[in-house]
Amino acid sequence: MSTSFLDRKIRHGFDRFDGDRDGRLTWHDHVVMGERTAAGLGHEPGSADGHRIIEAYCRIWERVHRPHDADGDGSVTRDEFAAAIIGAAGRAGAIADLAVTVFEVADADGDGRIGFPEYLAFLRGHQPDMPEEEAAEAFGHLDRDGDGAVGRAEVATAIVEYWTSTDPAAPGNWFYGRPPSALKAVAPGEPGSAV
Ligand SMILES: [Ca+2]
Ligand SMILES: [Ca+2]
Numbered sequence: 001m002s003t004s005f006l007d008r009k010i011r012h013g014f015d016r017f018d019g020d021r022d023g024r025l026t027w028h029d030h031v032v033m034g035e036r037t038a039a040g041l042g043h044e045p046g047s048a049d050g051h052r053i054i055e056a057y058c059r060i061w062e063r064v065h066r067p068h069d070a071d072g073d074g075s076v077t078r079d080e081f082a083a084a085i086i087g088a089a090g091r092a093g094a095i096a097d098l099a100v101t102v103f104e105v106a107d108a109d110g111d112g113r114i115g116f117p118e119y120l121a122f123l124r125g126h127q128p129d130m131p132e133e134e135a136a137e138a139f140g141h142l143d144r145d146g147d148g149a150v151g152r153a154e155v156a157t158a159i160v161e162y163w164t165s166t167d168p169a170a171p172g173n174w175f176y177g178r179p180p181s182a183l184k185a186v187a188p189g190e191p192g193s194a195v
């Protein structure tokens with residue numbers, strides 16, 4: 001069970017949120033991601049638009065991640081995180097919350113669509129060395145209707161798939177870039193679950 005595709009994907013997702021790479025999720029990680037994303041979108045440090053993005057990341061910490069801090073020490077470890085998410089597959093509320101906040105952050109110009117430059121800045125907020133080609137490949141998976149942008153419904157579906165789907169072929173697995181072992185995760189005929 002601990003080596004299932006979903007488990008690996010959740011741990012990979014944890015690493016995308018662990019902005020300072022110390023192996024624990026904290027409020028500070030979310031500030032770091034917000035600052036990077038704001039800078040990637042061209043907002044000056046201290047500007048109102050930059051502040052709005054940092055605040056959105058802090059809301060992700062408060063509403064989505066901090067509740068997993070069972071002992072109240074202000075941080076969530078990788079194991080705590082994986083156990084909480086795996087155990088909470090039905091917690092649709094938190095995932096929907098995440099989708100709304102992510103959209104708010106990534107749709108920098110507020111036109112209701114995430115264009116490729118916006119998506120690239122968002123990804124680089126989570127992973128500064130994200131190659132543009134990998135982001136483009138991911139974007140192609142997420143833009144399911146092929147209209148050249150990722151819309152609200154496409155974000156919502158992708159986030160649900162990323163955090164809950166055991167299907168290695170789910171397009172939403174690409175939400176944070178190339179998923180872990182997307183093709184070699186499981187043998188053909190054994191979709192997703194190496195239980
Ligand atoms: Ca951290
Ligand atoms: Ca936009």
Ligand SMILES: [Ca+2]
Pocket residue numbers: 142143144145146147148149150151154
């Ligand atoms: Ca689209």
